[in-house]
Amino acid sequence: MKAFIVLVLCCSFFCSRAIPLPFEFSDCDDPDVFKAVDAALQKYNGDRATGNQFALYMVMEAERTAGPDPQFYMKYRILETSCAIEENKSWQECHYKPFAEAQTGECTARVHMNDAEKTSNVSQDCKIFSDVSKIRITEVPCLGCYHPISSDSSQVSQILQKAIQKFNKHSDEPSLFKLVEIKQAKRKVVNGWKYKIEYEIEETNCSKEEFPDLTPECRITSRG
Ligand SMILES: *[C@@H]1O[C@H](CO)[C@@H](O)[C@H](O)[C@H]1NC(C)=O
Ligand SMILES: *[C@@H]1O[C@H](CO)[C@@H](O)[C@H](O)[C@H]1NC(C)=O
Ligand SMILES: *[C@@H]1O[C@H](CO)[C@@H](O)[C@H](O)[C@H]1NC(C)=O
Helix, strand or coil, X not given: CCEEEEEEEEEHHHHCCCCCCCCECCCCCCHHHHHHHHHHHHHXXXXXXXXXEEXXXXXXXXXXXXXXXXXXXXXXXXXXXXXXXXXXXXXHHCCECCCCCCCXXXXXXXXXXXXXXXXXXXXXXXXXXXXXXXXXXXXXXXXXXXXXXXXXXXXXXXXXXXXXXXXXXXXXXCEEEEEEEEEEEEEEECCCEEEEEEEEEEEEEEECXXXXXXXXXXXXXXXX
């Protein structure tokens, strides 16, 4: 019985092709996500004729497609500022109203950026709440650092499935190998979401000659 510990480093934007995966983060250092949120928020403020502008408070979730003209799916929180809509300022220049007086809201937006024409197509839905105390503030993680994520997440299993297929295809071993255990899964934000997953695989009783890919029949050969 042979076993290997494998480390896979994966950048989600490129692995996931056009299938957007849900990502969570609590700040918006990714410049593309920021641009998309900016476009959505400008549209939200622009569509309102009266009242105060809202400014970005926090990006809760962001998904995007790879390649040019990306499509974004985002969930973000906004907080009322002291700038009146009529002042015609950009929301970045506005200051948040004191928490006790501010209205807050949560928006889900789909934004299609057109890189060449520098335009965007926004469709979104914002819900405004007047009681800020009901909003739970999530801890802002360090960007650019790896943070542990659950090994059960669907992103992790998709990445591993591909990584193990690749291992089996390119290994010099006569047998197919199968996942035994995920040692750790981490993710960080640096111009996209990067994964670092360490996992253990063991030899199965399926030979590469007979089986092009793992099937449920393939069992890890007994230990000892
Ligand atoms: C608001 O700003 C835009 C562009 O900055 C300008 O075209 C428009 O005339 C302004 N409107 C008012 C009411 O100041
Ligand atoms: C923008 O979205 C609307 C509604 O989904 C669609 O009809 C329109 O073609 C889109 N425009 C562009 C430039 O993508
Ligand atoms: C592998 O072992 C399992 C359990 O012993 C058995 O059911 C299965 O048929 C075996 N597969 C092959 C390809 O020998």
